[in-house]
Amino acid sequence: MSNFLVSKCICQEKEFTEVKEYAVKHNISTVRELQEHNYCACKCGLCIPYLELMFKTGETEFEPGASINRKS
Numbered sequence: 001m002s003n004f005l006v007s008k009c010i011c012q013e014k015e016f017t018e019v020k021e022y023a024v025k026h027n028i029s030t031v032r033e034l035q036e037h038n039y040c041a042c043k044c045g046l047c048i049p050y051l052e053l054m055f056k057t058g059e060t061e062f063e064p065g066a067s068i069n070r071k072s
């Protein structure tokens with residue numbers, strides 16, 4: 001098992017902890033709103049499913065594939 005955790009938007013160099021703080025400060029609760037602020041998730045989009053999980057669970061670090069593995 002890998003020790004690597006997904007914890008940032010690589011394209012826009014934002015740690016999910018920073019994104020979470022920004023979202024709280026600006027009353028943001030969706031990825032779309034982050035994109036409208038041009039803050040995060042505006043380029044390749046690979047971080048989007050992890051950000052959706054962040055909004056859902058409050059977590060800021062995820063095992064790779066968490067967005068697929070946790071779907072019910």
Ligand code: FES
Nearest residue numbers: 009011044045047
């Ligand atoms: S990793 Fe977030 S847009 Fe590419």
